[in-house]
Amino acid sequence: MGASIHPGNTRKRTLAILAGLVLGIVVGLAVHSFLPAYIGAAEQLSALLTGLFLRLIRMVIAPLVFATLVCGIGKMGDQSLVVRVGGKVMLWFIGMSFLSLTIGLLGANLLQPGVGFTPPEVADVSALKHPFQPVEFILHIVPTSIMDAMAHNDILQIVVFSVLFGLALPAVGKTGKTMLTWSEELAKIMLRMTDMVMITAPLAVFGAIMGSLAHSGLGMLLQYGRFLAEFYGTILFQWVVLTAATMCILGVKRIRELIRALVQPVLLGYSTASSEAAYPLLLEKLEDFGVPARIGGFVLPLGYSFNLDGSILFQSFGAMFIAQAYGIHLPWTQQMLMVLVMMLSSKGIAGVPRASLVTLVAVLPQFGLPEAGMALILGIDHFLDMARTATNVLGNGYAAAISAKWEGALEDGPTEDAL
Template structure:
């Protein structure tokens, strides 16, 4: 089933480009028919994304609460959380630094010689600047129902952290709620299986609309920026997968095969949310216990957006180059440190990378209107950085699981799974029965891989 769905997604991508180009070529752009075509294509993608967004909040809440409650003790939770954050911070530093190095070497903005005022901020639309203190205040929810309604991953994470620790503390009294959280997560995965059947149609609609609206010429106009940014992404993938191979060894190749489907979904839809439910399922199959992925993966979606962070540094320096503004090494290091803070939690903000770039430009007195340079092709850039976010979080979750000595035996990657959620439930139940055994005894060291 997995292989067939991947093939259908690829077919949807190709057909979307072909049909979109045909509409742009043969349907007059000022006609009502053209508008109907665009709205029709957009509707396919919007329905799919709305259904996925419907699943995200309850899925994260259920998996986080159950995962934290079954850590066994606070020391296991603290150890895994510390290791996860250490990995995320290091990955952030590498991603942003690589973006700065590559944009300085390739200089995609050199030669444009734009004058300040060449673009109007109206072209970008209203992009709210980030305020550090507002961001910190925004992390803590005042209403968990509102946080779920808005799919605010950070606020859901904070509530689930308190709920999971609280359920661990009250013991037997909290077990019905823990089982309810597990059932909620399994229900969302079952529904995900149904929703994913629409993925090829959604991919077709998303790409058809973009190509019909902008045409293939836009790829030529921005060819240098796109090519050089994707070269930087390939290097980042190499570093991430290489770091993962140090811990996972030969199983890194299996992980790549497992994540290909959520990767295609993320690339095609330019939405990390769209890939999240499928990524949970594929990590289950790779051998990551839900009690680990249910805690680390949502945390990574808030703090480990490697592709988005590299793009923020790449685009910021690109805009400075386009306006012939020389930035010293000291200033670029300050930009790096600023992005390390401002890029955290951006998954919950629409047009998140543009928000971060705008805030950084304003902070360093660079022309904010330069965001219009990248706004026109932001969708194409977003496809690459979103796929990179998925790769980075898959590697991070798998490595931390291996680090804890909890990586299980994987399933055949292309095996038929007509009852995938049921299997996942079985794995989850098994994990609950062995919860105490899976807590690492510091005197004996981590248990051997199963």
């Protein structure tokens, strides 16, 4: 149920973000080197621009998660194909989501990407280091009031309510269909609002990178390069794991053919940073590979809602990066619990521009991590998003082929010469 994204708009947005990045680098380094008296003013401007962006994002989280989750679950209840194909592929999605989150978690713990960064100031970082109470957390999952959960942007409580609400829709007949239609329309409005909010992203990117470089100089730029290299390395390892898992089901010969078929849509997803832009080509290439249109046309939209492997890897990697930057230690028990929460929350905002940022902003406070740490990521998020999107396209292409294989419907693709 992703928002349609015009290629021209995507290119303009990409250029605007890149312009904000370059301008932020130039202005930040200039202030640090030639105008040290204005470093404080630059940091205040940075806090204003990034703070406004984060507030705008938080503003749309609650209704967006509710509408998209209710709509997705309500629609699933109306399709008989879900019982057979959807049930199997959802198990695959859940498994790959846990795997991706765990890879991001392990990568961040091994590479320590946040060590050495100078984080934006928060009022009291020590107050964020609170002991984890399992009983309190389990009780907290269930909202006493959905209005209170929405008022506080409590993403997990909103997810729980939305899932139960969506599951109840088919049981009330015509009323359920009316509510489903209402949820669809609300989701469209919220997606449009989110798209409007993302217009401010270039200003936030400029502010984030400018403030960081004005404070820390060229050393911060080198640290960003290291962070990008470590994230891309983790993503590449994820690709190897996903490919190996798919090969176990399809076999060596077919996985080679599938990889060749997916090269173009993956490159398109990477260059545009838009899974939706790559969708038509991905569907076409899967049909050429031998996935029937009825399966590909069902699995891919479902995957775009529930199987964003690259985006959810970033959830755990990014959260640990922020924790390390602030020197906040998260025990393994809390890290694994964070994986479970992210597993649920990542399913609620599929198709949203920069969905990973939206989800991360929503989840961070629940684990004592400061939202201000997002400012460290904003400046280079476009390059992170390119890798996330390419991974999402790859993962959904694999899932569609696996579904066709499980259904016994995977046809012989074109010959190697035709490829």
